[in-house]
Amino acid sequence: MxxxxxxxxxxxxxxxxxxxxxxxxxxxxxxxxxxxxxxxxxxxxxxxxxxxxxxxxxxxxxxxxxxxxxxxxxxxxxxxxxxxxxxxxxxxxxxxxxxxxxxxxxxxxxxxxxxxxxxxxxxxxxxxxxxxxxxxxxxxxxxxxxxxxxTRDTFLAILGHDLRSPLATMAMAGDSLIRQGEATDGVRRIGARVVRSAATMNAMVNDLLEYARTQLGGKMPIVMRQVDVKEVCQTALDDASAAHPECEFVLEASGELEDQFDSDRLLQVFSNLMNNAAQYCAEGHPVTIVALGEPDAITVKVKNLGPVIPSSSLQVIFTPLTQLSVEGQVHTRPSTSLGLGLFIARQITEAHGGTISVVSDEVSGTVFTVRLPRVKASQ
Known part of the structure; x- marks a missing residue:
């Protein structure tokens, strides 16, 4: 048969x-x-x-x-x-x-x-x-x-959304401790730590939500308006300084830095890059942000001196849920990365029609370069 x-x-x-x-x-x-x-x-x-x-x-x-x-x-x-x-x-x-x-x-x-x-x-x-x-x-x-x-990505999206309310409460509590006139210096320091922790966790939640949105098929929403990239970099620097008070940040800006971008999204990009640089920066060396306005594009470089990123890691560094591996890492600062920050930075940059790249060596350190084409140049 x-x-x-x-x-x-x-x-x-x-x-x-x-x-x-x-x-x-x-x-x-x-x-x-x-x-x-x-x-x-x-x-x-x-x-x-x-x-x-x-x-x-x-x-x-x-x-x-x-x-x-x-x-x-x-x-x-x-x-x-x-x-x-x-x-x-x-x-x-x-x-x-x-x-x-x-x-x-x-x-x-x-x-x-x-x-x-x-x-x-x-x-x-x-x-x-x-x-x-x-x-x-x-x-x-x-x-x-x-x-x-x-199922996993839906769970992550729900989790990220539901974490926002307790994080907001946590941030307000820390701010209240700082502002209390009768508070001791010790209480104010505790309040500052609470605020920094809330800011760090909020950045992680934002990355989680963006990752879940992209994995569930949603498009990266971009709202274009006239933006001064220098101001966005300064805001990102201030946020990164609050989250990493032990690290020095230096901003260098030159050229025409205004054009049509989504300022909130660019803030995510630069904040992620600065926070990442602070985690792997060698002690005593600042994280340098260089913003350069060119005729057809605006370029922002985030540099830090520290352990060299091996070529094997450079090939997958923008892959989601990838933890960065570095050579000769000696600092003991804990990583707060979910392995999503660089992935989100690439998604946002590409949504603007731009590119993001990274090089790492012992002489120049690690340099992330974001190139954003001007609106008129890209039309």
Whole structure:
């Protein structure tokens, strides 16, 4: 009997044996109802049987070898929907793949004893069957992972949003301690520390929200208006100085620094770069910000002398959730980075049509360069 015919005529027997094995995978597989556990297994088997006998072009065969999904959730693929539902039901990726491993083994163990002699046709059916199972597994894993990513990013967005209120309260409490006339110097110092901590945490929350927005498919909102980049740099410098009082910041500005930009977004860029520089700056050396107005663009460089960033880190430094690795790091200041600041800085810079780059060596130190084209020059 051809394998495709066997699957269609023995589908209930296959599913029953598969369910008994699936129940051994642990929670939630051993806790949900039979209907929920089986969900799309029957349709997946029917799709596999259909795939075995379908005509397959060389290109389709190559795509299967690459593991390229043929369908997505919108197409109504049973395997795609199965992956999404398994993630929503609390299954792990290991449990999902174990389901397919069991399904493959059960079908072959039930079918092969009925084959009296292995022929070329039998071998071909087995090859096509394994390709079809692997294809279904690929589609389920892809949609499972996509759904898991969306769930995580939604959680991050909600978390970042809900943290803003307690942070605002914390900042106001610290400011109140500083302003109290009868407060002792010790109380004022505590208030200043609270304010600095709140500012640092607020920057991290902002990065978290921006990251979640970009990962959930949202566009980086940009509101263009006439902006003095020098003033934006000065504000970022003041904020960074408050968060890192042990570090000296120096601003050097020259040329025409006004044009159409989103000042709030640029403040995020420069604040992230300055905070990053302060964390890795060598003691006794200032962080230098150089703003230069050129005919067609405005360039801002943030420089710090400190441990050299290895080339391997430079290649991934703007990747989200990447912690910066430096050579010979000797300072003990704790890192407050989520690994998102440089990613957000790049997103904002590119939304302005600009570029951001970094070089690092023992002589010049680490230099981040933001180049923002003027509006007229970019039109």
């Amino acid at each position: 051809k394998l495709s015919d066997f699957i269609n005529t023995h589908i209930e027997q296959i599913i029953k044996q598969w369910e008994s094995i699936a129940r051994t995978l642990g929670a939630p597989a051993n806790q949900i109802s039979t209907i929920a556990l089986r969900d799309h297994i029957k349709q997946i088997l029917k799709d596999v049987a259909s795939d075995i006998v379908s005509t397959q072009s060389p290109h389709q065969q190559t795509e299967k070898l690459k593991g390229t999904p043929e369908s997505n959730v919108e197409d109504g693929s049973a395997a795609c929907t199965h992956g999404v539902l398994r993630q929503l039901s609390g299954f792990s990726l290991a449990q999902l793949t174990a389901e397919y491993r069991a399904l493959r083994a059960i079908v072959l163990r039930l079918w092969l004893p009925q084959i009296q002699q292995v022929s070329e046709e039998t071998t071909y059916d087995m090859v096509r069957f394994n390709e079809a199972i692997d294809q279904a597994l690929t589609e389920s894993v892809t949609t499972f992972s996509d759904q898991e990513t969306r």
